[in-house]
Amino acid sequence: MSKAAIDQFTRCTALDLASNGVRCNAVNPGSINTDAHNPNGLMNDEALATYFEKLSTLIPLGRVGETDDVTNAIVFLVSDDSSFMTGATMSVDGGRCVTTI
Template identity: 45%
Template sequence: MAQKLAGKIALVTGGTSGLGLATAKRFIDEGAKVVITGRRAAALDAAVKGLGAGATGVRGDVSVPADLDRLYETIRETHGRLDVLFANAGGGAFVPLEEVTEAHFDKYFGINVRGTLFTVQKALPLMCAGGSIVLNGSMVSVKGVPGFSVYAATKAALRSFVRTWAVELKGRNVRVNVVSPGTVVTPGYKNELGMTDEQITGLVAQAAAVTPLGRAGTPDEIGKAVVFLASDDSSFVTGAELFVDGGAAQI
């Protein structure tokens, strides 16, 4: 069977764990050469080692413009082009409305919105005709989740970006879409959200009870959806939001 991304050069931001790492693995399985980013050197080195010869890593933070410039200069020098971008890097935290601070707001809008915008903008000079840009959104952009208002708003902003950018980039033959996962347990639940094992178990059970498919998803299931949007299988798809949520946001 032909590989869906054979010969492609792909970038996955935030590719050291969770959805980013699972997607990078899928990209490599489908024949792409993959560049991943991460803020922590040890985690980045471990991820690259696990991915194998098809992967390289560039340490950096998408909210820091100089890091993005260095990332794309490395890709330019190493590969000369970029075919696929999965703008995955992001974060969030549960904070009730009454407790939201300016620092909390600035942190997550800086990473999720500002960081994603400039990740895409700075990639454009390297993007080839026929290229694909995929943003990592979330089903919470259309669901009311208590304590998650700032995070949800950042993901709603990404959905808006996709609509506009699909029009702006149509003359370049570059497609742009957003994948919106449902409940998928990743290391970020502990590292970013600070949840305990007991809390995670409770969240998964709660999600399963209100999801038509009756369970949480897996990182690999998100990775497969991103491969679809990145490959020619979705050649007539742009400006779209693909929910990969077991139906949770659809009912």
């Protein structure tokens, strides 16, 4: 629900600010290998590896994302290479958003 709200906020803000030359885009990350998957350190390295292995089976590209995957998308969106983009939401989720599982 919160991602849907951010998506709509991005589109509305993009429309509001386009006439001022301001672009507004968003990145929707999927499962990314960060401490958020083990916030209290309750899983040992083996358990965490098993968790990521099982999680990877749900992702069409067959792996959990890395922080660089998200960073590269953000760098693209703030660069001149995306100068004609506004109101876009970029999924960085290995294809998970297009699955039905």
